[in-house]
Amino acid sequence: MTEAAEVIRSGGVIAFPTDTLYGLGASIRHRDALERVYEIKGRDPGHPILLLAPDVDSLSPLVAGISEAARRLIDGFWPGPLTLVFEASKEIPEICLGGGSTIGIRVPDSPIAEALLQAVKVPVTATSANLSGGPQPTSAQIVAESIGDRIDLLVDGGPCQDPRPSTLVDVSGDRPRILREGRISYETLRPFLS
Numbered sequence: 001m002t003e004a005a006e007v008i009r010s011g012g013v014i015a016f017p018t019d020t021l022y023g024l025g026a027s028i029r030h031r032d033a034l035e036r037v038y039e040i041k042g043r044d045p046g047h048p049i050l051l052l053a054p055d056v057d058s059l060s061p062l063v064a065g066i067s068e069a070a071r072r073l074i075d076g077f078w079p080g081p082l083t084l085v086f087e088a089s090k091e092i093p094e095i096c097l098g099g100g101s102t103i104g105i106r107v108p109d110s111p112i113a114e115a116l117l118q119a120v121k122v123p124v125t126a127t128s129a130n131l132s133g134g135p136q137p138t139s140a141q142i143v144a145e146s147i148g149d150r151i152d153l154l155v156d157g158g159p160c161q162d163p164r165p166s167t168l169v170d171v172s173g174d175r176p177r178i179l180r181e182g183r184i185s186y187e188t189l190r191p192f193l194s
Contacts, residue, residue: 005116015140020108028125052106083166085172087102170180
């Protein structure tokens with residue numbers, strides 16, 4: 001992970017396997033790299049970018065607050081394929097917010113992603129490593145064929161074991177709302193939502 005971490009720390013963009021799909025990794029400390037993530041994907045700048053955090057302790061500076069419902073979900077499912085949408089703090093660059101005020105964050109359950117995040121020591125983008133609307137990036141080969149010439153490094157972690165994306169839950173309001181059912185089902189989440 002040393003080379004991948006160095007590319008990110010120096011303002012580059014990599015593709016790497018997460019606990020769901022392959023993601024595009026750039027440091028939130030490098031605006032040029034964040035702009036490149038949008039360019040690489042051909043992504044509408046009105047769409048926010050998901051972030052991966054190294055651990056639960058690194059969450060507080062990134063968000064405006066953590067509700068009791070969010071705490072229950074964190075305790076129940078992190079690390080893992082659950083992305084929580086929080087009201088963003090001022091630490092999050094506006095470009096990541098897509099014109100809004102919220103940010104999706106996940107602590108991944110992946111040895112490769114975890115090692116990378118621990119080495120970089122800052123949150124890293126993890127929007128899917130494909131062209132917007134293109135095939136899901138479930139392997140390094142798919143990433144290489146789709147965007148390989150646009151990134152600085154591709155970390156090959158083998159094929160994804162489960163191609164479903166993370167489940168997305170908005171915890172920025174009074175009550176949590178499921179925005180997308182993914183790897184974690186509604187039935188599994190339901191006891192944690194009340």
